Amino acid sequence: MTKSNKAHIGDVPRQNPCAQCGTPISQPDWIEPGEGRVSYLWNCRACGYRFEAVAIFDETAVEHPPLAA
Numbered sequence: 001m002t003k004s005n006k007a008h009i010g011d012v013p014r015q016n017p018c019a020q021c022g023t024p025i026s027q028p029d030w031i032e033p034g035e036g037r038v039s040y041l042w043n044c045r046a047c048g049y050r051f052e053a054v055a056i057f058d059e060t061a062v063e064h065p066p067l068a069a
Helices: none
Strands: 028-036 037-043 051-056
Touching: none
Parallel strands: none
Antiparallel strands: 028 037, 037 051
């Protein structure tokens, strides 16, 4: 059985703890796929802290990158 390293919509992280206060955040406010990575913007409603997390993949995360930013 081969495991794929491609990002899928079902792979969106849920209940990520806030990097400041530890409160679980239900889902990221923004998701930006890129070549071999996916960036997530998190906003904690409990303490107001905002932070970005990046997932890096061995293979390209998107098959067709966006034409414009």
